[in-house]
Amino acid sequence: MKKVQTFSFPMASHSFLSATLRLCDPPFIHLSSRPLLSFHLQTPKSLPRIHTGSSSSLDLLIAFSSGEIRGSESSLLSSIMNDSEKLAAFGGCFGDSIGRNDTQLNSYTEGTSQQRISIKNSVGENLVGILHEAGSDDLVILCHGFRSSKESKTIVNLAKALLEERFSVFCFDFAGNGESEGLFQYGNYRREVEDLRAVILYFQTQNRKVCAIAGHSKGGNVVLLYASVYNDIPRVINISGRFNLKRGIEDRLGKDYMRRIKENGFIDVKDKSGAFLYKVTEESLVDRLTTDMLTACHSIDQKCKVLTVHGSDDDIVPSEDAYEFANHIVTHKLHIIEGADHEYMTHQDQLAKLVPDFVKSDLKEDDSA
Numbered sequence: 001m002k003k004v005q006t007f008s009f010p011m012a013s014h015s016f017l018s019a020t021l022r023l024c025d026p027p028f029i030h031l032s033s034r035p036l037l038s039f040h041l042q043t044p045k046s047l048p049r050i051h052t053g054s055s056s057s058l059d060l061l062i063a064f065s066s067g068e069i070r071g072s073e074s075s076l077l078s079s080i081m082n083d084s085e086k087l088a089a090f091g092g093c094f095g096d097s098i099g100r101n102d103t104q105l106n107s108y109t110e111g112t113s114q115q116r117i118s119i120k121n122s123v124g125e126n127l128v129g130i131l132h133e134a135g136s137d138d139l140v141i142l143c144h145g146f147r148s149s150k151e152s153k154t155i156v157n158l159a160k161a162l163l164e165e166r167f168s169v170f171c172f173d174f175a176g177n178g179e180s181e182g183l184f185q186y187g188n189y190r191r192e193v194e195d196l197r198a199v200i201l202y203f204q205t206q207n208r209k210v211c212a213i214a215g216h217s218k219g220g221n222v223v224l225l226y227a228s229v230y231n232d233i234p235r236v237i238n239i240s241g242r243f244n245l246k247r248g249i250e251d252r253l254g255k256d257y258m259r260r261i262k263e264n265g266f267i268d269v270k271d272k273s274g275a276f277l278y279k280v281t282e283e284s285l286v287d288r289l290t291t292d293m294l295t296a297c298h299s300i301d302q303k304c305k306v307l308t309v310h311g312s313d314d315d316i317v318p319s320e321d322a323y324e325f326a327n328h329i330v331t332h333k334l335h336i337i338e339g340a341d342h343e344y345m346t347h348q349d350q351l352a353k354l355v356p357d358f359v360k361s362d363l364k365e366d367d368s369a
Contacts (some may be wrong), residue, residue, distance in 0.1 A: 111135065112163050121175055121182075121198040128179040129172025129199070134163050138211040139203060140359065142171045143196060145217030145240075147278070149178030154216045154239070154344060154351070161352035165360060167211070172199055174222075186280040187287030189245075192222045197230060212359045216240060217317070217342065220308075221293065224325075227306070228299035236300075237355055238308045240342055243293050243321035253280060261285055297328035307333045307358045309351060311340025333358065 115131045129150060140162050142155050149155075150171035159169045174192045175182030185191065200210050212235035215223040220241025227236045242248060249257060253267055257280075261267050267280045300306065306329050310322035319336060326334040335354055340347035 117170075117172075117202075119172070119199055119202045121195045123175075123182075125175045125181040127172050127175060127181075127195055127199065129170055132159055132163055132169040132171070134166045134168045136166050136168050137209050139168045139170060139208045140212045140214065141196070141199060141203075141210060142169060143192075143213065143215035143219030143222050144171075144173070144177070145215070145219050147177065147184070148217070148219075149173050151178065152216070153348070157348045157352045158214065158216075158355055161356050162359070165356040167356065167359065168208075170199065170203070184278055185287075186278065186284040187289075187291070188284060189218075189221060189225060189287060189291045192218075193225045193229065196222060196226050200230075200233070211235060212237060214239065214355060218242075221245070221291070224293070224300065224306070224329075225291070225296050227301075227304050228296035231301045231304065234304060235359055236304060236306045237358060238306065238325060239351070239355075240310055240314060240317055241293075241308070241321070241325070242317045243324040245288050245291050245293060248317065249285075249288070257285075293325075294328060297325060300329055302330040305331050305333075307335065307354070309335050309337065309354055311342060311344060311347065312336050312338045313340060314342045316342035 111134070113133045115133065117129050117131050118126045119129065121127055142150070142158055144150055144152050144155050150173050155171050159171055162169050173180035174188075174195050176184035176188070196213065200213075203210055210233055213223045213226065213233050214237035215221070216239040218241070220238035223236050224238050224241060227233060252269060254260070257267060261280065261282050265282055269277045269280060271277055306325075308322050308325045308329075310317075310319045312319050322334060322336065326332050337344070337347050337350050337354075340350070344351045
């Protein structure tokens with residue numbers, strides 16, 4: 001019989017959150033069909049009073065998971081959470097047991113297996129990933145977003161959906177993220193492209209066929225940039241990537257970021273409580289500002305098939321960026337998920353259907369050609 005435990009957590013003045021956790025196995029679960037967490041939420045009447053200190057990740061995870069917070073309230077919480085809190089709340093807890101146990105990697109889809117793999121990038125850093133084997137020669141590589149990891153909710157759900165369609169999947173952490181070696185950098189787009197290159201070359205030496213690469217958020221930019229440089233992947237899926245990389249910087253660094261970084265050579269980014277999160281160097285900022293997605297789109301070979309998926313209610317990267325990709329990539333499909341935010345919090349099922357369907361349909365077209 002499943003064990004059930006109930007906990008109470010303080011959220012704000014005179015308000016407590018109680019949670020019932022059902023302890024179940026396997027660790028990777030498609031949330032729409034088998035929820036890992038079920039909660040009863042008691043929130044203060046005024047959302048801005050929600051505590052955002054050290055326990056905010058758990059508070060917000062429970063609030064979102066319960067379905068109590070939607071729409072404009074969801075946007076408010078998204079704006080007050082820092083990126084590491086979003087990772088912890090929206091993805092980190094769902095996959096922590098995977099990749100940290102070298103002797104027992106439990107399969108979360110029947111008939112599949114998992115293997116922990118470490119791949120050296122071009123500068124000798126170890127990139128840590130999990131290979132999910134479905135018994136297929138076709139391999140899909142998934143790339144996480146900014147300050148995220150292979151264990152994010154979006155990556156986990158996509159991996160599960162692809163495995164159910166009998167595609168093998170490799171999820172890994174870029175250098176400086178998750179379990180991989182290296183120092184985190186703010187921009188680093190070109191370096192992450194080379195990380196992906198190292199991963200693809202590894203599997204090519206293993207006689208594996210990489211049939212598609214997919215990335216969420218910043219990972220979407222990375223897979224498109226990869227395709228603009230290396231013409232060896234037939235299908236690319238860009239999920240909520242940003243077309244105009246000059247936008248969105250003020251949201252993280254403040255309006256006077258250029259002056260401060262010129263004066264000091266760096267900017268320390270902190271969370272709402274003032275705790276240090278990461279350092280932005282002038283070099284890493286310039287890397288982002290000089291990464292040209294327009295030129296990259298025009299450089300993608302027309303034989304490469306690209307799918308862009310974006311949420312209509314994305315408050316991190318506006319959906320208009322998705323239309324820019326559609327306008328400038330030759331062989332391109334665009335799908336806007338109505339009502340979806342940047343994390344696809346209540347639209348994971350739709351996202352998890354679109355990606356395998358795109359890969360499958362293209363494979364069928366290839367077979368009939």
